Amino acid sequence: MHIAIDIDQTITHAPEFFSALTSALTGATITIVTVRDSTDGAEETLRLHNICYDRLILSDDPQLGRTGDTEYDEWKADVITHLKPDIFFDDSPEIVHRIQPPTRVFMCCDEVMQGWLAKSLGR
Ligand SMILES: [Mg+2]
Numbered sequence: 001m002h003i004a005i006d007i008d009q010t011i012t013h014a015p016e017f018f019s020a021l022t023s024a025l026t027g028a029t030i031t032i033v034t035v036r037d038s039t040d041g042a043e044e045t046l047r048l049h050n051i052c053y054d055r056l057i058l059s060d061d062p063q064l065g066r067t068g069d070t071e072y073d074e075w076k077a078d079v080i081t082h083l084k085p086d087i088f089f090d091d092s093p094e095i096v097h098r099i100q101p102p103t104r105v106f107m108c109c110d111e112v113m114q115g116w117l118a119k120s121l122g123r
Contacts (some may be wrong), residue, residue, distance in 0.1 A: 001025070004085035005053075006076075006092070007034040007045055010108045013091065015049035022052040031055045033079055037073045074098070 001012050005011060011018045011032075030053040036042045037060040043077050046053060057079060059066045063115065064082065066075040077098035080088050084103060090096050091108040109117070 001028045001087070002031065002085040003028055004031045004033050004083060004088045004097075004103075005051075006090040006108075007036065007042060007108055008092040009113075010089050011049060011051060013110050014046070014110045016017055016087075019050040019052075023050070026114075029054050031057060031083060031085065033057045033076060033083075034037070035059045035076060072105060 005018065005022075026036075032046060032053045032055070033041070033050070034042055034057070037058050040058075042056060042058060046056070055069055057064055059072065064079050066072065066113055067103060070078075073092065073094040076090075076092075077095050080095075080103060084106065086102070087106065088096075088103050089106045089108060091110065091113065093107070093113075095106050096105045
């Protein structure tokens, strides 16, 4: 099983959960995909939260990094489409709406997103 996970507002939303999940899934391939670049302390964040992973893809990744004026959301969705993980965790509707089967999406929902959903639903 291949699992792709975002960092900000995803791992950082529930770090204990993602630490336990990534530790428990022995045999799974875990790829972290983030819009952070190599100056933004992604590895430090992952170490701080005890996240187990096989690969970290940053927006300035030498092979899969963002090019030209590609929007960050589009870049990330393209990376996930290229990787075709079985499961993808992210918090951004601008990204997750672009992900097609067979990848299954789990969208994290913090207080800001809950407020946005409530507003969108007229509640
Ligand atoms: Mg995020």
